[in-house]
Amino acid sequence: MTKNEIQTFAKNYSDKDFDRIKFDWNKKHGDDFEDKNYDFRMKVCETIKDDFSYSSDKLILDLYLELSKCAKETWCVYNSFHLFANELLERGGIKYFDKYVEGASKSMDTNLSSGRLELSKERISEILNHIKSKIANPENESEIRGFDYMLKRFEWLSEKESEKNNKTEKTVEKKTNNSFWQRFKSKFNL
Numbered sequence: 001m002t003k004n005e006i007q008t009f010a011k012n013y014s015d016k017d018f019d020r021i022k023f024d025w026n027k028k029h030g031d032d033f034e035d036k037n038y039d040f041r042m043k044v045c046e047t048i049k050d051d052f053s054y055s056s057d058k059l060i061l062d063l064y065l066e067l068s069k070c071a072k073e074t075w076c077v078y079n080s081f082h083l084f085a086n087e088l089l090e091r092g093g094i095k096y097f098d099k100y101v102e103g104a105s106k107s108m109d110t111n112l113s114s115g116r117l118e119l120s121k122e123r124i125s126e127i128l129n130h131i132k133s134k135i136a137n138p139e140n141e142s143e144i145r146g147f148d149y150m151l152k153r154f155e156w157l158s159e160k161e162s163e164k165n166n167k168t169e170k171t172v173e174k175k176t177n178n179s180f181w182q183r184f185k186s187k188f189n190l
Contacts, residue, residue: 001040006047013059021062023069035070042078049080052087060087061099068103068110077109082116093123094130101146115153121161128154 001009009017021041026034035041045063048055064084071077085103088096104114119127131151138144 001043003047006044007054010044010048010055010059013056013062015058018062021059021066023066023073025070025073029073033074038070041066041070045078045080045084049083052083057088057091057096060084060091061096064088064103065099068106071110072106075107075109077107077113081110081113085114086117086119089117089127090119090123093126097127097130101150104150105146117157119157121165124154124157124161128158 009020019037021037021044023041024036026032028034041063044059045067048059052060064081067078067081067084071081085100089100100114104111128151131147131154134144135147135151
């Protein structure tokens with residue numbers, strides 16, 4: 001399939017297309033491992049990963065979950081898995097948070113990769129508030145399985161975002177001060 005054909009597939013993706021990207025495994029490992037949709041799924045991922053704008057939420061969600069299932073059985077994760085995790089959360093926030101946790105929880109590899117997030121400050125705050133609310137008032141214990149870990153992850157992301165903002169403010173302040181001193185020195189020939 002050409003890049004244009006794959007982009008068209010992505011633009012028009014619907015439930016009827018799921019069978020083409022789903023993890024369709026023969027229940028074997030190592031050299032005997034087979035997933036009849038692996039090559040096509042990877043082509044779709046490689047085609048859309050740099051520009052998700054023409055991909056539906058449904059396609060991003062389905063690929064994220066199917067990639068996580070594959071990772072569990074191959075004992076490795078697609079190197080751009082984190083981009084799908086990020087896009088899923090940035091687009092849908094708490095709407096897709098349970099699905100994010102489901103994919104992240106498939107294996108150690110998906111857990112680590114799904115933590116490589118570059119979310120907006122607003123999205124991090126929304127998700128962090130959601131996690132705290134769910135932990136404080138769970139409907140049942142299975143509903144919040146893994147949330148303690150996610151709480152730590154999103155608190156860390158929030159701190160990282162704050163540190164980044166502080167560095168930006170200091171850089172702007174430093175540039176402003178340097179600019180002032182440059183003008184001052186030139187005015188007085190220092």
